Amino acid sequence: MLIIVGLGNPGSEYSETFHNAGFLALDELAKLLDVNVKDKECKALTGKLYVKGEKIVLAKPQTYMNLSGDSVRELAGKYGAKENEILTVYDDADIPLGTIRIRADGSAGTHNGMRDVILKAGYVPRIRIGIKKDTSVPLRDYVLGRVGGEDMKLLTDAARRAAEAVKEYIYARDFAKIMRGYSK
Numbered sequence: 732m733l734i735i736v737g738l739g740n741p742g743s744e745y746s747e748t749f750h751n752a753g754f755l756a757l758d759e760l761a762k763l764l765d766v767n768v769k770d771k772e773c774k775a776l777t778g779k780l781y782v783k784g785e786k787i788v789l790a791k792p793q794t795y796m797n798l799s800g801d802s803v804r805e806l807a808g809k810y811g812a813k814e815n816e817i818l819t820v821y822d823d824a825d826i827p828l829g830t831i832r833i834r835a836d837g838s839a840g841t842h843n844g845m846r847d848v849i850l851k852a853g854y855v856p857r858i859r860i861g862i863k864k865d866t867s868v869p870l871r872d873y874v875l876g877r878v879g880g881e882d883m884k885l886l887t888d889a890a891r892r893a894a895e896a897v898k899e900y901i902y903a904r905d906f907a908k909i910m911r912g913y914s915k
Contacts, residue, residue: 734788734812735760735897736775736803738821738844740875741793747883749862750874752822752890754791756860759894761789764901773805782901786810796844800851807852814853818900820893821845824870826861829885831893833858833910841870856906858896858913860889 737757745751761768761778768778768789775790788810792802807817815835825840826832836854839846848855864882866873878886896913900906 732786732788732810732812732816733901734790734803734806734810734817735901736790736792736799736806736817736819736848738796738799738819738848739791740796741791745875747877747879748875749822749824749878749886750796752860752862752886753820755887756820756858756890756893756897757789757791759891760897763894763898764789773809774802775806777806787901797847799844800847800849803848803855804851814855817852817855818897819845819848819855819857820897821857821859822862822874823859824863824874826859826863828862828864828882829889830861831858831889831896831913832861833896833906833914835906835910858893860886860893862886 737753739751739754764780766778766780766789768776768791770777774794775792778789780787790806792799794801835856839849896909900909
């Protein structure tokens, strides 16, 4: 059992924001795995596949970001997933735009959505997609602001690399390897 959760905010008004980097990565992963993420369960849109007989669930919580833990907790309960069987992908304003960092556990940093996941589902492994840029814009306005041009290209490339890392993890189950190979 493995649940892959991309964090973001539901609704078209958030689709091209930094805060939806997790959704972007999950969409890229769904393309790589040829999975439709459209079923509704546990306050999320989900898609499922089996790899070597193991169920893999891709999920995009449909709560707002700061309540993401509700959906993750419900999915974990429904599928009997332990903390190490859940992998989250989300934006991180503490690391440079376009980079990714992979960790087995740790704090949520400044990310309220991940803080809620940790509170309600535990210290799950994570892939953080960097969105930090030198700016004087308040953090809330920055993460919810529209992304365009070169910034969108950097964000999309990072989301694609994150999706490739998750795919490799699904098939090889070597977390240390993806940490070494994709964190940069």
